[in-house]
Amino acid sequence: MRIRRMCNRDFSSMFRVWKRAGLDLSSIAVERYETKEMLRINTKTCFVAVNGKVVGTVFGVYNGRRAWIHHLAVDPDYQGNGVGSALLGKAEVALKGVGARKVLLFVNHTNKRVKAFYRKQGYTEPNEAVWMRKVLK
Numbered sequence: 001m002r003i004r005r006m007c008n009r010d011f012s013s014m015f016r017v018w019k020r021a022g023l024d025l026s027s028i029a030v031e032r033y034e035t036k037e038m039l040r041i042n043t044k045t046c047f048v049a050v051n052g053k054v055v056g057t058v059f060g061v062y063n064g065r066r067a068w069i070h071h072l073a074v075d076p077d078y079q080g081n082g083v084g085s086a087l088l089g090k091a092e093v094a095l096k097g098v099g100a101r102k103v104l105l106f107v108n109h110t111n112k113r114v115k116a117f118y119r120k121q122g123y124t125e126p127n128e129a130v131w132m133r134k135v136l137k
Helices: 008-021 028-041 083-097 109-120
Strands: 002-005 046-050 054-062 067-074 103-105
Touching: 002 083, 008 028, 008 046, 008 054, 008 067, 028 054, 046 083, 054 083, 067 083
Parallel strands: 067 103
Antiparallel strands: 002 046, 046 054, 054 067
16 A cells, blocks of 8 residues: 555545545535645645555645644545554644644544544544534525
């Protein structure tokens, strides 16, 4: 397995991994558009794990103030083999390289089992934050 920078031509393979991994996704059109924008803005911090095909993904996103991890996903056939840890580590190093000092991530309430993985990677739940959103129309 190798890890390389993500590119737009990876989208179909990435979307398959996201579906297999059970990510809470928007429509394929929205995911394609957002992927294109994230890669345009974050050229050095988004990665895929490849083992003959894309088996894992991570978006490292930095806006100049905060860094976020999005869509860290590993195909279930490859989970438990260090792929997620390797992708997360690669994204963290890249984010630090572009100036990030703190990395945040969101765990969906339907995927609480992944919290143990993130704790093992050094992430903590710093407070009782509430996740809020607004869909812009």
